[in-house]
Amino acid sequence: MIRFEGVQRHYGSVAALAGLDLEIADGELVALLGPSGCGKTTALRILGGFDHPTAGRLLVDGRDITGVPANKRDMGMVFQAYSLFPNMDVRNNVAFGLRMRRQDKASRLQRADELLELVGLVEHADRYPHQLSGGQQQRVAIARALAIEPKVLLLDEPLSALDARVRAQLRVEIRNLQQRLGITTLFVTHDQSEALSMADRVGVMQSGRLEQLDTPENVYRHPATAFAAEFVGAMNRLPGRMGDAGDVQVLGQRLSVLNPDGREPGAPVQALLRPEAVSVVRDTAGAGEVTQRTFLGASVRLEVVLDGGQKVLVEASSHDVGVEVGTRVGLRILADAVVVASPGVAPDPEATPVVA
Amino acid sequence: MVAIGTVGLGGPGALGGGALIGEIDEAGAPRPPAGRRWQRPPAWRLVILVIAFLFYAFPFAAAVKYSLVQSDGSFGFNNYSQIVSDGAVRDSLYTSLEISAIAAVAVVLLMLPTVVLVRLRLPRLTLLLEGVTILPLVVPPIVLASGLAHLQGSAPEWLVKLWFNHPLTGLTPTYVVLAMPFSYRAIDTGVRAIDLRTLVDASRSLGASWFMTLTRVILPNVETAVLGAIFLTVALCMGEVVLSSIMLYNNVLPVEMIQVGASSPGVSVAISILALVFVFVLLFSLSFLARRRRGSTSVRVI
Known part of the structure; x- marks a missing residue:
């Protein structure tokens, strides 16, 4: 088990990590998700021993490893940039860690071949890194990291340099491999779909803090904070008012609030609603008009402009929705609990998620 | 004639070496795809090539011919065999090496x-x-030389004994300093060309110590650049005259060459030719090493 205990990292007056507490269970894959500069890579580099915390402790199986140098930590790492040693062929790259552990040549090369078999590249064992594609290089890097049978696997955005098709494929492969070997893994990414699809638990980070750490489903459905809500998935911001019983009134409906945070009744707030948590009904006396319609296959994404000028994104099953651009519609909220944000706080532009 | 020989390795020789390294690098650069049809180069290129070739080859051929003329006027290898038999020349060659x-x-x-x-x-x-x-490079060598000569004259005896009594201890540290402008730039360019941080992190995470990381990961990937630095340093050591003669080290090769040149110019030219051949061998082995890993990203030496 890995434990970050109040780990801080300051660069001058800038806090890259402002007190991180995180536990990763054996065999678990935790993804740290956040915009660039949120401290996720710093956390990973500190665990790998490449950076040192200004304060706090780092425990692996109860042992304090805060002061242990990187080469004594037994952690396999896969980097964002291609990191294979250009002067060695694939087999020797994979065997490098074992060579550093003074394993004899025959057995380490055999072990390298086993691992290349695992990532499906055994026939490329004699090639040099520059003769491989990006996806192949990252697979070799994974084999190399696994060859030393590390306690922990560290993945630093290993897929971000690859093209979309290879990325999707490797995502599945890495997850399968990780589950099969049961290796504890910390995965750092800024791609929410990567984090949601691969991780056992997702940690959403902002400004050096962990905003939420939960299963992918909970992070998506029950975000703990406005930031977590808006960073993961597309989000509508609809104006509302706090009610008396920790609820909020939006578009004439009462919804319970996931993060009341002591807001006064009657205080103006903005409710954060996912496009699929809103539905439309054809209604000539409805509150808005469809201004855009995008057919996505299984679903249809609609942009509805309310009479007050407020835009609402709606995603609905393409079987149910028969509305065209220009149709007057009424809106109904399907969710019964929402996260609210204080009005006027514009979403961080960098945190604006890519609408998948 | 002596001048021709020493130019190859003398003070300016270090700069000449730089130009040669540049050429090697071209050889290591990616070549056009094989199978591209060879086209006859235009005539003017051939003309320039021939002129350039003659420009370099003619003085060299003249020097070779001159070195083969023996004292009685006949052709032979006397001048060369004298290098081996002349104890002073041999010793100075060893010292310089x-x-x-x-x-x-x-x-x-x-x-x-x-x-x-x-x-x-x-x-x-x-x-x-x-x-x-x-x-x-900024401070003129003569300033360095007079500074060192002054130190040599005023230093306590134990320091003179320890440092200045032998050219090995007296000149080597000075040459290391003199070679810094070339060696630093050669190695720095090589290190810039690789993703140093990622390679070091990868190597460290796999359990390599700093020593192993330097010798097994960094060094092989900046090999060409390091060889370039080594070559420039050797060229400097084999050709530097000003400092060694001002500091009165007469038993190193370049100073010895000048002295021999005064009495038997043939031998002096023969030494120059051997030195040139030595440099060429060094260059070719360098370019061979650089090309050994074909297709790998070429590393600019300078």
């Missing part, structure tokens, strides 16, 4: 870890390092 070898090793041991350290941990010192390493 020893100085070259020690200086080359010292340059790599000093420069490679320094460059890696500055790139990884102290990037703010880059400018300072660039400034310091260029100093031997």
